[in-house]
Amino acid sequence: MDLFDATADSETLTRRADELLGAQRPGAARALLAAAHRLAPPAPGTASLAARLEMHEGRPEASLAVLGQAIAVAPRADLFMLRADARHQLGDLAGAVADAAEAVIHDRHDPAAKALLGVLVLELGRPEDAVRCLAEAVDAAPANPAFRQGLANALLAAGQPSAAAATYAAGIAAAPGSLELRNAAIMLAVRQRDFANAVALAEAACAVGIADASTFGLKGHALCGLGRHEEAADAYADALKLGPNDPTVLRMMVAADIRPDATRAPAAYVRRVFDGYADRFERHLMELGYRIPGVMRNALRAHLRLDAGDVSGGEGPGGEALKGEAIGGEAIGGKPIGPVLDLGCGTGMVAVALIGLKLGPFVGVDLSPHMLRLAAAKHLYAELHESDIIDFLETDTRQWKLILAADVLCYLGALEPLFTATYARLLRGGLFMCSAEELVGPYIGNGDWVLGRMGRFAQTRNYITRVARAAGFAVRAIDAEVQRNDAGAPVPGFLIVLERAHADG
Numbered sequence: 028m029d030l031f032d033a034t035a036d037s038e039t040l041t042r043r044a045d046e047l048l049g050a051q052r053p054g055a056a057r058a059l060l061a062a063a064h065r066l067a068p069p070a071p072g073t074a075s076l077a078a079r080l081e082m083h084e085g086r087p088e089a090s091l092a093v094l095g096q097a098i099a100v101a102p103r104a105d106l107f108m109l110r111a112d113a114r115h116q117l118g119d120l121a122g123a124v125a126d127a128a129e130a131v132i133h134d135r136h137d138p139a140a141k142a143l144l145g146v147l148v149l150e151l152g153r154p155e156d157a158v159r160c161l162a163e164a165v166d167a168a169p170a171n172p173a174f175r176q177g178l179a180n181a182l183l184a185a186g187q188p189s190a191a192a193a194t195y196a197a198g199i200a201a202a203p204g205s206l207e208l209r210n211a212a213i214m215l216a217v218r219q220r221d222f223a224n225a226v227a228l229a230e231a232a233c234a235v236g237i238a239d240a241s242t243f244g245l246k247g248h249a250l251c252g253l254g255r256h257e258e259a260a261d262a263y264a265d266a267l268k269l270g271p272n273d274p275t276v277l278r279m280m281v282a283a284d285i286r287p288d289a290t291r292a293p294a295a296y297v298r299r300v301f302d303g304y305a306d307r308f309e310r311h312l313m314e315l316g317y318r319i320p321g322v323m324r325n326a327l328r329a330h331l332r333l334d335a336g337d338v339s340g341g342e343g344p345g346g347e348a349l350k351g352e353a354i355g356g357e358a359i360g361g362k363p364i365g366p367v368l369d370l371g372c373g374t375g376m377v378a379v380a381l382i383g384l385k386l387g388p389f390v391g392v393d394l395s396p397h398m399l400r401l402a403a404a405k406h407l408y409a410e411l412h413e414s415d416i417i418d419f420l421e422t423d424t425r426q427w428k429l430i431l432a433a434d435v436l437c438y439l440g441a442l443e444p445l446f447t448a449t450y451a452r453l454l455r456g457g458l459f460m461c462s463a464e465e466l467v468g469p470y471i472g473n474g475d476w477v478l479g480r481m482g483r484f485a486q487t488r489n490y491i492t493r494v495a496r497a498a499g500f501a502v503r504a505i506d507a508e509v510q511r512n513d514a515g516a517p518v519p520g521f522l523i524v525l526e527r528a529h530a531d532g
């Protein structure tokens with residue numbers, strides 16, 4: 028069919044343009060929309076399409092303008108929903124919630140409006156309200172997997188994991204072809220350490236042919252949890268057939284020690300997880316009671332004898348004088364102690380926690396471009412580098428007075444490469460301060476480091492001490508420190524302070 032049909036009216040052209048946008052042909056859609064506008068003045072239908080075109084082409088501000096005019100003439104639920112989306116993209120969460128609420132008011136029977144309102148109020152930190160909205164959306168459209176997923180997310184945020192699991196089960200019964208719901212249900216069972224149920228859910232998915240690399244990977248992970256390692260290896264092999272480079276599957280295999288050469292989370296996995304998580308990261312960590320930046324601040328003040336806004340020399344905590352080329356040496360002159368390298372700097376929470384201490388300049392390294400963008404916006408780093416931390420230490424030959432790594436060792440299993448590379452880049456008398464989660468059984472792995480709950484590695488105190496000494500460090504402290512909460516329970520771990528001695532031993 029010709030794009031431009033001389034006999035077509037404005038409504039037909041708009042409908043065709045909509046189809047073209049759905050077929051990912053925005054240029055053609057825009058041309059037809061212009062033709063529709065020439066035939067008739069803009070109407071709500073054309074405004075909706077124009078707004079979606081702007082959004083599709085990455086211009087939420089333009090979309091907002093189109094919608095503002097259209098809503099003034101015709102306050103329709105679909106237009107409010109589109110404007111909620113545009114406002115959300117522009118970071119105006121309160122405005123987005125207000126528009127989603129208007130959409131519900133204007134069409135009380137539209138489950139999509141209720142679901143959108145639920146998802147947005149969840150983001151606003153009101154999980155109970157979100158549960159109410161999303162439950163109504165699910166009641167109205169029981170076979171919609173996205174509504175079920177939203178409801179399960181809200182129930183989890185409201186601390187109701189069993190209700191979330193029940194939502195998945197009902198969702199799978201209503202929409203048996205939804206791979207998304209099946210994998211989410213398996214993931215939830217794994218997280219709750221209900222490995223037998225996770226295996227059963229994965230097998231049910233395979234039985235109806237609704238499975239991908241993640242389904243088999245999660246099945247392998249659950250089988251490992253049950254100690255059924257040979258079957259786990261088979262499941263991982265199936266997963267790799269479906270997704271040979273799937274980073275999540277590769278990481279699960281590392282965790283299971285099934286690839287003995289692999290001793291850490293793959294870089295692609297870390298990048299993908301944190302790029303997707305960056306926007307929620309700081310708020311989520313606050314909710315979890317993440318303590319390490321503050322713990323590091325206190326430890327630095329103690330170990331470097333720093334007072335906020337002031338730097339004094341003197342003795343280290345072990346009684347040894349910090350003099351000459353030692354870290355404390357420059358402090359006497361009031362010069363900031365640095366340079367400071369922040370490994371796995373993320374969004375820069377550590378640099379924020381250290382504001383007011385005479386430390387710097389700060390240089391940050393991270394694998395995730397999105398985390399780095401948020402760190403850059405804080406203007407606390409002299410340089411930021413997108414790199415794997417070990418690659419960076421092995422290729423950038425600068426020497427540092429202080430190297431920090433907060434909540435990063437949990438993405439490495441074996442610590443030998445990091446500790447060796449860090450030692451080589453520290454100035455004599457320099458400090459390496461990092462945090463680690465403590466390996467507490469039961470676990471799968473080698474007894475030194477393992478993948479703990481929630482897909483993070485944990486290490487033992489003995490192992491950390493052994494690797495630090497083997498790399499050449501003097502161990503100043505390995506203090507027990509709760510890292511944050513996980514499902515309401517404190518996550519035990521350490522704050523580790525290592526020193527490169529003035530003279531190599």
Ligand SMILES: C[S@@+](CC[C@H](N)C(=O)[O-])C[C@H]1O[C@@H](n2cnc3c(N)ncnc32)[C@H](O)[C@@H]1O
Pocket residue numbers: 297298301319320370371372373374375376377392393394395398414415416417432433434435438
């Ligand atoms: C849990 S966040 C901690 C961020 C920050 N240090 C803090 O305390 O807020 C872990 C960060 O380490 C980064 N990361 C993990 N493994 C890494 C690696 N091998 N190389 C570079 N960055 C890594 C992740 O991208 C993420 O930004």
